[in-house]
Structures are given as C-alpha cells and as structure tokens.
Amino acid sequence: MKIIIAKNAGFCFGVQRAIDMINDLPNKYPDKKIYLFREIIHNSQEVKRLQEKGMHIIYDLNKIENDSIVVVSTHGITPDELEILKKRKIILVDTTCPYVKKIHNIAEYLSSNNYDILIIGDKHHLEVRGIIGYCHGRSKVASSFSEIKNMKLGNKIGIIAQTTQNIDNYKKIIFNIIDKLFIKTKQMEIRIFNTICDATYNRQKETIKIAKKSDVVIIIGGRNSANTKRLYELSKNILKSVYLIKNASEIKKRWFTNKKIIGISAGASTPHWIIQDVIKKIKELNV
Amino acid sequence: MKIIIAKNAGFCFGVQRAIDMINDLPNKYPDKKIYLFREIIHNSQEVKRLQEKGMHIIYDLNKIENDSIVVVSTHGITPDELEILKKRKIILVDTTCPYVKKIHNIAEYLSSNNYDILIIGDKHHLEVRGIIGYCHGRSKVASSFSEIKNMKLGNKIGIIAQTTQNIDNYKKIIFNIIDKLFIKTKQMEIRIFNTICDATYNRQKETIKIAKKSDVVIIIGGRNSANTKRLYELSKNILKSVYLIKNASEIKKRWFTNKKIIGISAGASTPHWIIQDVIKKIKELNV
Numbered sequence: 001m002k003i004i005i006a007k008n009a010g011f012c013f014g015v016q017r018a019i020d021m022i023n024d025l026p027n028k029y030p031d032k033k034i035y036l037f038r039e040i041i042h043n044s045q046e047v048k049r050l051q052e053k054g055m056h057i058i059y060d061l062n063k064i065e066n067d068s069i070v071v072v073s074t075h076g077i078t079p080d081e082l083e084i085l086k087k088r089k090i091i092l093v094d095t096t097c098p099y100v101k102k103i104h105n106i107a108e109y110l111s112s113n114n115y116d117i118l119i120i121g122d123k124h125h126l127e128v129r130g131i132i133g134y135c136h137g138r139s140k141v142a143s144s145f146s147e148i149k150n151m152k153l154g155n156k157i158g159i160i161a162q163t164t165q166n167i168d169n170y171k172k173i174i175f176n177i178i179d180k181l182f183i184k185t186k187q188m189e190i191r192i193f194n195t196i197c198d199a200t201y202n203r204q205k206e207t208i209k210i211a212k213k214s215d216v217v218i219i220i221g222g223r224n225s226a227n228t229k230r231l232y233e234l235s236k237n238i239l240k241s242v243y244l245i246k247n248a249s250e251i252k253k254r255w256f257t258n259k260k261i262i263g264i265s266a267g268a269s270t271p272h273w274i275i276q277d278v279i280k281k282i283k284e285l286n287v
Numbered sequence: 288m289k290i291i292i293a294k295n296a297g298f299c300f301g302v303q304r305a306i307d308m309i310n311d312l313p314n315k316y317p318d319k320k321i322y323l324f325r326e327i328i329h330n331s332q333e334v335k336r337l338q339e340k341g342m343h344i345i346y347d348l349n350k351i352e353n354d355s356i357v358v359v360s361t362h363g364i365t366p367d368e369l370e371i372l373k374k375r376k377i378i379l380v381d382t383t384c385p386y387v388k389k390i391h392n393i394a395e396y397l398s399s400n401n402y403d404i405l406i407i408g409d410k411h412h413l414e415v416r417g418i419i420g421y422c423h424g425r426s427k428v429a430s431s432f433s434e435i436k437n438m439k440l441g442n443k444i445g446i447i448a449q450t451t452q453n454i455d456n457y458k459k460i461i462f463n464i465i466d467k468l469f470i471k472t473k474q475m476e477i478r479i480f481n482t483i484c485d486a487t488y489n490r491q492k493e494t495i496k497i498a499k500k501s502d503v504v505i506i507i508g509g510r511n512s513a514n515t516k517r518l519y520e521l522s523k524n525i526l527k528s529v530y531l532i533k534n535a536s537e538i539k540k541r542w543f544t545n546k547k548i549i550g551i552s553a554g555a556s557t558p559h560w561i562i563q564d565v566i567k568k569i570k571e572l573n574v
Contacts, residue, residue: 175462182481192465194475 001256001287003279004214006206006265010275012199014097015041018074019271021095025069026053032091033068037061038126040073040095046271061085069093075126076100078133099163100127103195107134110158115191118142118153118177120170121162128162143169145176153181155188163197170196200227200268207231207265208238214263216241216255220278221267228267235265247274248281256287288543288574290566291501293493293552297562299486301384302328305361306558308382312356313340319378320355324348324368325413327360327382333558348372356380362413363387365420386450387414390482394421397445402478405429405440405464407457408449415449430456432463440468442475450484457483487514487555494518494552495525501550503528503542507565508554515554522552534561535568543574 011019018040025034034055039047051057055071061084064070069091072082076096085092096104110117116138121128123141132139142148159177161170174192182188211217217235221228223244235242243255256262262282266275298306305327312321321342326334338344342358348371351357356378359369363383372379383391397404403425408415410428419426429435446464448457461479469475498504504522508515510531522529530542543549549569553562 171465174465178458178461178479182479188481190479192469192477192479194469 001260001262003262003264003282004210005275005279006203006210006263008199008203008206009264009266010220010268010270010272011041012197012268014074014099014197015268016272017097018095019046021093022050022055022071025071025093026055029069029091033065035064035068035070036073037070037077037085038073038075040071042269045274049271064088064090066090072096073126074100076104076130078130080133096130097163097197099195099197100130103131103160103163103193104134106158106160106193106195107131107139108136110160110191111136111138113156114138114154115156115158116140116154118148118157118159119162120159120173121165125162127164131160131162142173145173145180148173148177149180156191157189158191158193160193160195163195164200165196167196167201203227203265203268204231204234207263208234210263210265211235211238211242214239214261215259216261217243217263217265218251218255218278218282219244219265219267220247220275221270222246225267225269228270231265231267235263245278248277251278251281251285253285253287256282256285259287288547288549290549290551290569291497292562292566293490293497293550295486295490295493296551297507297553297555297557297559298328299484299555301361301386301484302555303559304384305382306333308380309337309342309358312358312380313342316356316378320352322351322355322357323360324357324364324372325360325362327358329556332561336558351375351377353377359383360413361387363391363417365417367420383417384450384484386482386484387417390418390447390450390480391421393445393447393480393482394418394426395423397447397478398423398425400443401425401441402443402445403427403441405435405444405446406449407446407460408452412449414451418447418449429460432460432467435460435464436467443478444476445478445480447480447482450482451487452483454483454488490514490552490555491518491521494550495521497550497552498522498525498529501526501548502546503548504530504550504552505538505542505565505569506531506552506554507534507562508557509533512554512556515557518552518554522550532565535564538565538568538572540572540574543569543572546574 035058036055037058066089070085072094074095074097117135119128119131119139119141128141140151182190219232232244322345323342324345353376357372359381361382361384394404404422406415406418406426406428415428427438469477506519519531
C-alpha cells in the first residue's frame with residue numbers, strides 16, 4: 001500500500017503560516033493574555049481549538065488590556081488599526097498573509113503615485129477592508145463591471161483583486177474596462193496586478209493529477225464546503241472509488257480492499273491535524 | 288450658401304505642426320542647406336512641394352554637411368540617431384509628433400524600471416523603429432497575438448501601441464495577453480498605455496456629424512487612400528450628394544444647384560492648401 005498526499009491539501013500557505021506563528025504562544029507566554037483580533041481564519045473547528053488553548057477573540061481594539069499579546073488575522077488590517085496597535089504596550093503578532101501584504105504594498109504605491117485604485121472583491125470582506133485603508137481614499141471596490149461603468153475615474157488606473165477573487169470574473173471585468181473605458185480616453189494608463197492567490201487552483205490541479213495515479217481517493221473536508229465538494233467531483237470524473245470524509249472516524253476498511261495506491265487531498269478549510277489523523281488511521285488498517 | 292469645414296479634415300495635428308515648423312526655414316536661412324532626414328511625412332505631393340522649396344531628403348546621417356539644418360521627421364528617431372545629430376555642428380529641427388515623443392518617454396521609463404515592453408505595431412515602420420531605440424533592448428514588436436504567445440516575457444510587462452494602430456486590433460491583443468499569459472503568472476503586472484492617436488477616429492466622427500447637417504458633402508483626398516474612401520462611405524450612408532475629389536480641378540458646378548449647406552472633409556494625407564483651393568473654387572462658383 002502506498003499513500004500519496006497532495007502537497008496543496010488543506011490549509012493554504014498563508015493560513016498554515018498563521019497557525020504556525022501562534023500555536024506555541026500559550027506555552028511561550030503562559031502569563032500573558034492572548035487576543036485574536038477578529039477570527040484568525042475562517043474555520044470554526046480550528047478557531048475552537050485555539051480558544052481551548054486559551055486564546056480570546058476580540059473585535060474592539062479598545063477592549064485590549066496592556067501587556068497582552070494581540071494577533072492580527074491572516075486577512076490583514078488597515079494602517080490606522082496597525083498604528084493604534086503599535087502605540088499600545090502589547091506584543092503584536094501580525095499573521096497577515098504575505099500575499100495580502102503584497103497587495104497592501106501595491107495599494108500604498110499606487111495611491112502615492114496618484115492612481116485611482118479599483119479593488120475587485122467583496123467590500124465587506126476583512127481582507128478588502130484592510131486593502132482600502134492602504135489606498136488612502138483613492139480606492140473604489142466592485143465585484144462586477146456594472147458597478148464600475150458609471151464611476152468617475154482618472155486616466156491613471158490601478159486594478160487589484162482580493163486574493164480569493166474568481167479568476168474568470170476578474171478577467172471579465174478587466175476586459176470590460178479596457179473595452180468600454182480605456183479606448184475612450186487618450187493617453188490613459190491601466191495597470192493590472194494579478195494578486196489572486198492560486199492555492200485553490202493549484203489544489204484542484206494537483207488532486208486531479210493524484211487521482212489519475214490512484215486506485216482510491218480520500219477527500220477530507222466539510223460536506224458544506226464548496227471547494228471540498230469540487231475536489232470530490234473532479235476526482236470522481238477520473239475514478240469510481242472516491243470518498244469524502246469529515247475526519248478519520250468515517251473511514252471504512254472495505255474501501256481499501258485490493259487497492260494499492262491511495263490518494264489523499266483536502267479542502268482549504270481542513271487543518272493539518274485532521275489530515276494527519278486520517279493518514280494514521282489508514283496506516284493502522286494495515287490493508 | 289454656407290460651407291462647413293471639418294476641423295479634423297486633412298493633416299493631423301502632428302503633421303500640420305511639422306509643416307508649420309519647417310515651412311519658413313528656406314526664407315529664414317537662405318544660405319543654409321536644409322536636410323529632411325527621411326521623408327518628413329508620408330505624402331508625396333507635400334514632400335514634392337518641400338523639395339521644390341529647396342529641401343533635400345537624406346537617409347544617411349554621415350552624408351550631412353556641417354553648418355546645415357537637419358529636420359527630424361514626425362515619426363521620430365532613435366536616441367542613438369539623436370545623439371549623433373546633437374554632436375554635429377548643425378541646426379536640429381525635431382518635428383517628432385508630441386504623441387510619438389510621449390511614447391518615447393513611456394518606453395524610456397518602462398525600460399529603466401525593468402519592464403519588458405511589447406510594442407503593438409509594424410516593426411518596419413519608422414515610428415516603431417524610433418520607439419524600439421528608447422526601449423534599450425527590452426522591447427518586442429508584434430502586430431498579432433500569434434507572434435506574442437511563444438515569447439519569453441518577464442512578469443512585469445508594459446504594452447504600448449504605434450500611434451496609428453487599429454484600436455480593435457490593439458484591444459484584441461490585450462485581451463489575449465490577459466487571457467492566456469496574465470492569469471498563469473502569479474504576481475504578474477501588466478501596464479497598458481493607450482498611445483493610439485485618435486485623429487482618424489475623430490475625423491470620421493466629425494465628418495458624420497457634418498454630413499447630417501449638409502445638403503452636399505465634398506471629401507478631398509486620393510482615391511487610393513483607405514481613410515479618405517472611408518469618409519466618403521460614411522457620408523454616403525447619410526446623404527446621396529457626396530463627392531470624392533483629389534483637388535479643386537474636379538469640382539462640378541451642378542453638384543451645388545439648390546444646395547444651401549456644403550460640408551467639407553478630407554483624408555489624413557490631404558494638405559491644407561489643397562483644401563483651401565477647393566473652398567476658394569466653390570466660393571467662386573457663386574451658386
């Protein structure tokens with residue numbers, strides 16, 4: 001029996017990095033209160049685990065006590081919020097995803113060079129709210145071209161996307177901007193940045209590759225998770241023996257009878273420890 | 288009888304500016320030899336007129352005599368050629384179109400900031416050869432996406448167009464670049480500049496507007512000129528009495544019988560003096 005695990009299975013790079021940064025804080029600082037400023041990641045199982053380790057979720061910076069540890073979430077915060085935290089007598093742990101930080105840098109650069117900045121994404125999302133802060137009043141947010149076509153924009157435009165933006169939607173909006181706005185304005189400049197994180201795309205691509213080499217595929221993740229179900233469907237297109245499980249307890253020994261190669265992938269919201277539990281359980285089956 | 292003349296008729300801004308810059312040179316410097324470095328504009332009638340005024344077309348900078356006047360054409364030259372001329376003991380008259388000069392500045396800026404530069408245009412055209420010089424080895428020229436798709440490009444790309452590039456072709460190529468290249472490369476940046484001159488587009492738009500107000504329309508230009516014929520067709524879509532003439536000698540008095548408003552437009556290669564001749568002739572008809 002051989003087990004192939006997708007390298008891109010489960011948590012994306014940014015989320016894994018954040019968990020690695022904070023996991024050991026309770027041991028390292030047993031006497032300090034640890035605050036998670038907003039939910040560190042969008043995964044309730046994992047957030048619950050962190051709360052059980054003694055971390056506190058907080059939404060109001062004014063309620064933070066001195067001499068505490070404050071963890072900034074992967075989605076990032078605004079420069080104003082960062083400024084408030086830097087002035088406080090606290091230990092700041094900034095888990096902002098480096099790909100989001102890169103967008104902050106682009107936004108800062110574009111705004112200081114007098115570009116109007118179009119953010120393609122969800123204006124209520126934490127990540128976008130952070131990015132808006134770095135645009136210093138020069139940003140507009142839209143998730144479709146219909147929201148853009150009547151905007152007043154200068155002739156220097158920078159376009160950036162929320163990291164989780166759908167790539168086809170982003171392309172469609174860019175095409176419309178070029179078709180309807182760019183051509184009308186002589187000497188106009190449009191600067192487009194591909195700030196979309198390719199974790200989801202890569203995870204799907206790798207899962208397909210593994211499914212092609214496997215006799216049975218196990219997808220780990222929530223049945224209500226859209227990206228997990230997609231991994232299941234993509235694998236099911238390739239072979240019959242594909243199973244979607246939430247955790248190790250759902251594994252059935254009979255799935256592995258006469259199977260030599262077992263492929264494993266997991267949705268973006270599946271923590272590493274749940275994947276490891278599954279691998280351990282399969283190995284214990286000793287099929 | 289009222290005559291309406293299209294403001295955008297005939298020579299574009301850049302060509303007219305060049306002619307204005309050099310027209311009086313033979314009177315101002317009667318003792319100096321005047322060289323036109325390559326054909327100043329692409330219009331043989333006008334070039335012939337300038338030659339008759341004593342100007343000499345030259346293609347080899349080494350053949351220029353000292354103490355002469357050298358006129359750089361509207362299409363612009365490379366920085367190396369400019370350097371050679373600046374070192375010579377001559378009077379330099381640079382008629383490079385300001386819209387082309389703007390592209391030179393963009394190319395210079397992009398190349399010094401490590402962008403790979405895509406020039407959409409005709410690589411053999413004088414304008415493009417000048418622009419290539421300002422890219423300092425970082426440029427690639429293409430007139431269709433098929434020439435681009437296998438190019439090795441970095442993840443910072445600047446895109447510029449020859450001023451006379453067809454806008455729909457430019458859009459099509461940009462769409463393909465975004466669709467096929469941009470999305471594949473994480474953190475890629477594409478900077479697109481609308482460097483297309485809108486003289487042709489504006490001339491057509493204004494001609495249509497004038498045709499709608501006129502009882503008869505006269506289009507002046509060569510019968511082999513594509514942009515002139517297009518003005519004729521566009522007017523013909525609006526009214527029946529439209530005539531395409533090369534110069535004043537072709538005018539017929541009967542065209543103007545019972546016509547109150549006469550609209551006049553001209554192709555991009557038609558000099559101002561030919562248009563003026565036509566207007567004079569129509570006024571003399573006294574219809």
